[in-house]
Amino acid sequence: MARLRRKVPRSPKRCKTSTANYALQLRNNMTRAEALFWNRLKKRQKTWEHQFLPQQVVYGYIPDFYCETLKLAVEIDGKVHDRKDVKRNDRLRTRRLKKQGVTVIRFRNADVFTRAHRLIDLLEEVSAGYTQYETTGEPERVQ
DSSP states (O other), X not given: OOOOOOOOOSOHHHXXXXXXXHHHHHHHTOOHHHHHHHHHHHHHGGGOSSOOEEXXXXXXXXXXXXXXXXXXXXXXXXXXXXXXXXXXXXXHHHHHHHHTTOEEEEEEHXXXXXXXXXXXXXXXXXXXXXXXXXXXSSOBOOO
């Protein structure tokens, strides 16, 4: 079952420890889609120049996967992300990350379960020849 990311506390001192602890909890309790994607991604990316890590704190947010050198975040979205309030929060988070120079790519859980290899191929292409990869902020559907 998908879970919502809670808002980061405002206090700078609390942000560092509580957000980092929350990121650690998320890494230790990945959804099935995140775990599947991470297991395949970590095997494939060994030869890549740029490395993705799961659930890292990025400007106060915790994307599912993040590559610091590319400033590229990957979100794996379940059905809960179809809700209007969650979509609004996703757009807000994407906008705020974009202001910091971070590009966000969103994949659907269903796509991870049926085409994980294609999604990872896409990430490999992006990381190999990265210039500027833009998405609409809506969940990406790869055919």
